[in-house]
Amino acid sequence: MKDHLRIPIFVGIFFLLALALSPFLWNFMTSFKDKGEYFTYPPVFIPRSFSGEHYLQGLKLGGSRGIRDSVIIAVTTTALSIALGSLAAYALARFRIGGENLAFWILSVRMMPPIASVLPLFLFYRSLRWLDTYQAIILTHLLMNLPFAVWMMKGFFEELPVELEEAAEVDGCGRLGAFLRIALPLVAPGLVATALFCFMFSWNEFLFALILGRSRVVPVTVNIAGLIGGHEILWAEISAVSIVASIPIIVIAIVLQRYLVRGLTLGAVKG
Amino acid sequence: MKKRNVVALFFVLPVIIILLAISIFPLIYSFYLSLCQWDIGTGAARTFVGARNYLRLFTDSRLWNAMRNTGLELLFGVGTQFLLGLSLALLLNRVFRGRSLVVTLFLLPMMISPVVVGCIWKIIYHYQYGPLNFLLEKIRLSPVNWLGSSSTSIYSIILADIWEWTPFVMITLLAGLQAIPDELYEAAKVDGATRVSTFLWIVLPLLRPVIIIAVLIRVMDAFKIFDLVVLLTMGGPGQSSETIAFYNYLTGFKYFSMGYASSMTYFQLAIIVIIANIFLKSWKGREMA
Numbered sequence: 001m002k003d004h005l006r007i008p009i010f011v012g013i014f015f016l017l018a019l020a021l022s023p024f025l026w027n028f029m030t031s032f033k034d035k036g037e038y039f040t041y042p043p044v045f046i047p048r049s050f051s052g053e054h055y056l057q058g059l060k061l062g063g064s065r066g067i068r069d070s071v072i073i074a075v076t077t078t079a080l081s082i083a084l085g086s087l088a089a090y091a092l093a094r095f096r097i098g099g100e101n102l103a104f105w106i107l108s109v110r111m112m113p114p115i116a117s118v119l120p121l122f123l124f125y126r127s128l129r130w131l132d133t134y135q136a137i138i139l140t141h142l143l144m145n146l147p148f149a150v151w152m153m154k155g156f157f158e159e160l161p162v163e164l165e166e167a168a169e170v171d172g173c174g175r176l177g178a179f180l181r182i183a184l185p186l187v188a189p190g191l192v193a194t195a196l197f198c199f200m201f202s203w204n205e206f207l208f209a210l211i212l213g214r215s216r217v218v219p220v221t222v223n224i225a226g227l228i229g230g231h232e233i234l235w236a237e238i239s240a241v242s243i244v245a246s247i248p249i250i251v252i253a254i255v256l257q258r259y260l261v262r263g264l265t266l267g268a269v270k271g
Numbered sequence: 272m273k274k275r276n277v278v279a280l281f282f283v284l285p286v287i288i289i290l291l292a293i294s295i296f297p298l299i300y301s302f303y304l305s306l307c308q309w310d311i312g313t314g315a316a317r318t319f320v321g322a323r324n325y326l327r328l329f330t331d332s333r334l335w336n337a338m339r340n341t342g343l344e345l346l347f348g349v350g351t352q353f354l355l356g357l358s359l360a361l362l363l364n365r366v367f368r369g370r371s372l373v374v375t376l377f378l379l380p381m382m383i384s385p386v387v388v389g390c391i392w393k394i395i396y397h398y399q400y401g402p403l404n405f406l407l408e409k410i411r412l413s414p415v416n417w418l419g420s421s422s423t424s425i426y427s428i429i430l431a432d433i434w435e436w437t438p439f440v441m442i443t444l445l446a447g448l449q450a451i452p453d454e455l456y457e458a459a460k461v462d463g464a465t466r467v468s469t470f471l472w473i474v475l476p477l478l479r480p481v482i483i484i485a486v487l488i489r490v491m492d493a494f495k496i497f498d499l500v501v502l503l504t505m506g507g508p509g510q511s512s513e514t515i516a517f518y519n520y521l522t523g524f525k526y527f528s529m530g531y532a533s534s535m536t537y538f539q540l541a542i543i544v545i546i547a548n549i550f551l552k553s554w555k556g557r558e559m560a
Binding site for chain 2: 016116120
């Protein structure tokens, strides 16, 4: 890298980063503004006071319930995806069961347009009287998380040397023992990364939650959309809830750094 | 050998059963529905109509309007994401302190929920009180009715989508760039290659498989744009910013025409299957390389 280009490049990077992050800053400022400060021209950039009152108000307007529902749904669907997905991934990676076709069939489920799956599922749940229940949304979120977990974990298992498990089997561990006691602990970092991705996908999801939730189950994404569609738009409260809902995701983004590319390309590009 | 396979089968069976139950059986059912007329809002009985729903697809101008909007997103949205993402990746492909923090900050728009993205841009685009029009007036341009005019609404959705997804292209291409060994750059330098020719004849060809994967994923996602439409415009004004996924949602869950909505999902499935096959082929090709 030639030295005289170094400074302009860093100025450029910094400028672009500031530009990319400015919408977040505006949202953050809005969450502290009073009505007179966001419905005014010229716009107010910095609010008069930084009190948490709109946060409390936003959480009361369904935000806290939404977060509770999102936690229940995301944690359950993540646990199921990891438990069932890593078992299947192990079988695919180690015994090549079903060959490539089974593996790619599982992946293809992940690529389907969500609207195509949710339409018949809505009718199924309707006849089961499952609309507006946790289990309907949890099960439907498996559509994206189960294939995802299988693919990610398959990649991680394939990177392990097979000799360790073979030795364990010779020593009298069964297949399941070799999986639980040898392979699984060795892929622990990958397992955690996969779980965090599953949590994030479920937490951020909107279409399934909107169609399958209603009044008893309202995940936070649906809650925010509902506040925006209301008669009187309470911008500060909406901004506040959207910021609270983004905090877990920002933490996950920082923890996941190393695995981001791999997860977001379904393992097609290993970062 | 036999026993091993039986154990392995038990390992994959739960996943297969669940995916059959929530994916394959529902799709078989909705294929049957796509051959029926069934308006669950009116309580009328389901009647078999054969291919009539599929024929209707071709003459439904509202569907083709939605397809046109998807085309605009592919052209301007995915196109811009690619060019911007590639430039950012090239800028960030160097060693400096705090690099991983900078990269993570760039990624935030795509990590947070699309609902939050919609909520942020709804404030920014506000005609009277939004910061964007304020800035335009500061530089003596006239304000734009971003979300309220049928000539701009879809472009406003595309702009928000560019903000959200450029980081995806950036990080994927950045991973591709970092896989290129330093020796290649050095060898090119020794041979007297300029920066431009190194980029065109060494970097781009090596990056090609990663570019294909990143763009194909974005193309598939472009057909699924839904959240931003609901949050920003609800498809309006009129039908000017309806996307295919959103129109499909309206048909099924607002007008309750389950039969016609099902045929529309199959129309999208056909498109996605074609793109997904190209994606998988290029992936398998990469693994062999």
